[in-house]
Amino acid sequence: RGRATRDGARDSTTSATRDKRAGRASGPRGARGRAFERDERDARDALRRWLRSRGERPRRVRGRDGAREPTFRAAYAPYWVFDVTAETSCAGSVEVGGGWVRSGTAAKTTRFDATTRASQICASFAHRRDFVDRLLPGACVSFDPNDFDAMDWARARAKAPEGTVVEPFEMRRSMALSLATARMRGVARAEASEELMKKHKGATSTRDICVEFTTLSRDVYAVYHPVWYVSFEHGYVVDENANKIIQQPREAVVCGVTGLVVSDDLICDHKARALAFSAVAIPASIAAYVWPESAYFFLGQGALASAVAAAGAAVLARQVPKMRQDKIDAVRVHDEERAFARAMRSVGNSEWMDESVQRRRDDAEWRRWRETDKMRWDPDKRRAWAYSILETQIFRFRERQEMRHEMEERAHLADEAARREAEMERKYGANWKRSRGDDAHGAPSGRHPGFSRDIHGFYKTLRLDAKLGHATEEEIKAAFRLVALETHPDKVAGDASAKKRAAERFQLAQKAYAVLGNKFERTAYDRK
Secondary structure (H helix, E strand, C coil), X not given: CHHHHHHHHHHHHHHHHHHHHHCCCCCCCCCEECCCCCCHHHHHHHHHHHHHCCCCCCCCCECHHHCCCCEEEEEEEEEEEEEEEEEEEEEEEEEECCEEEEEECCCEEEEECCCCHHHEEECCCCCCHHHHCCCCHHHCCCCCCCXXXXXXXXXXXXXXXXXXXXXXXXXXXXXXXXXXXXXXHHXXXXXXXXXXXXXXXXXXXXXXXXXXXXXXXXXXXXXXXXEEEEEEEEEEEEECCCCEEEEXXXXXXXXXXXXXXXXXXXXXXXXXXXHHHHHHHHHHHHHHHHCHHHHHHHHHHHHHHHHHHHHHHHHHHHHHHHHHHHHHHHHHHHHHHHHHHHHCCCCCCCHHHCHHHHHHHHHHXXXXXXXXXXXXXXXXXXXXXXXXXXXXXXXXXXHHHHHHHHHHHHHHHHHHHHHHHHHHHHHHCCCHHHHCCCCCCCCCCCCCCCCCCCCCCHHHHCCCHHHCCCCCHHHHHHHHHHHHHHHCHHHCCCCHHHHHHHHHHHHHHHHHHHHHCCHHHHHHHHHC
């Protein structure tokens, strides 16, 4: 699976580049599609209604590079749509009366069908995830195998507006499944938080909720969804390259079927200035009318205060969306740090082998990939970051599987040794070890329990000659780190021959640590 995913990452990037050069869309067979039901005029009307739906938003926005109107671009966005049935159970901590109580929820079967937002993943890296993930292409397409009209992607594409771009499937299905599963676990985690709050009277908050997610059945579909991408400018931002203040580029997505508009929260600074100016100027004018002998004083003070209030309101209008986002990000970052801390492999931490804890860390990594610095979205960097996350998660999963297998083998060997000892005790009596000339520690007669001849020089390699057979695990680990830092080829200065000799010493140190760092192999080595 790991090789397929890594090769798939390269194949996806290569095929996407090749398809872009050839001017065609790369998509899986059997893809479904929906025709445009909203033309450009309908999309403009939808954007206009969205701007006027809230009082703090601007009534109109300008296009980029000085254009009077926003730019609308028709496209078919690729989506992977999943229909998953899973069994979920959750466990977490609930704050009750100032203390934290561990609690959990019973296992239940949940279906995330094609109409659920969590089961729909955009297969293009070109756009922000918080925009494209809010659309519901699965709810706009029929998945009935007998409904050929709904499945006819070629017919839907023929009805598309002129200049419509068909975006390629840049994201492979394995990565889309990882993202969808992470979002499904997030939904189960939110539901479990509400359930735990209702379960405990006086509960104020929850934390560290881990989800056991077992997939029972899964179907996957490829869907092309019609969208309108809108480019415009609103607000101001500092251009770090030119070191000047420029109009901030913005984007919006308009669904080509329902007309749903998705964009950042906008606040009109002109309205904020006018409101702040009126809040100060109107009372000053009334006071000047009531007391005409002090009219100049009131009008002068009112004009000054109005100017200050208008300037402050403009600054505040630009900072309010950022403050809201910073508040949301603070909660998210705190949850991510707790997830990473619990899942890290460290001394005394046994939770790093718990799959539910590790999956919580995986979900936090995908949230960080989706939310971090999303205002400056770079498709190439996001693609490389995403495949790096996926490969790392697969590597950690394999490491845990190998560790479990090794622990099972050790347990089996220990059980086998106990069984043989019990058999020898029944056969020769309780003092069978003494009769065979072995001491209580299992070392051959004539040697003390910590004796070691160091036949391969492993203790000498790690500079533990004075502690043959007596070195602790911490001392062995510290000695290996010191030797590794001194002999690592990247840390050694010199020509190629010096680096080659250092590499040989480093490999020998690794071999020594592999034996002495393992309790069972070290015991066998000391007995030789």
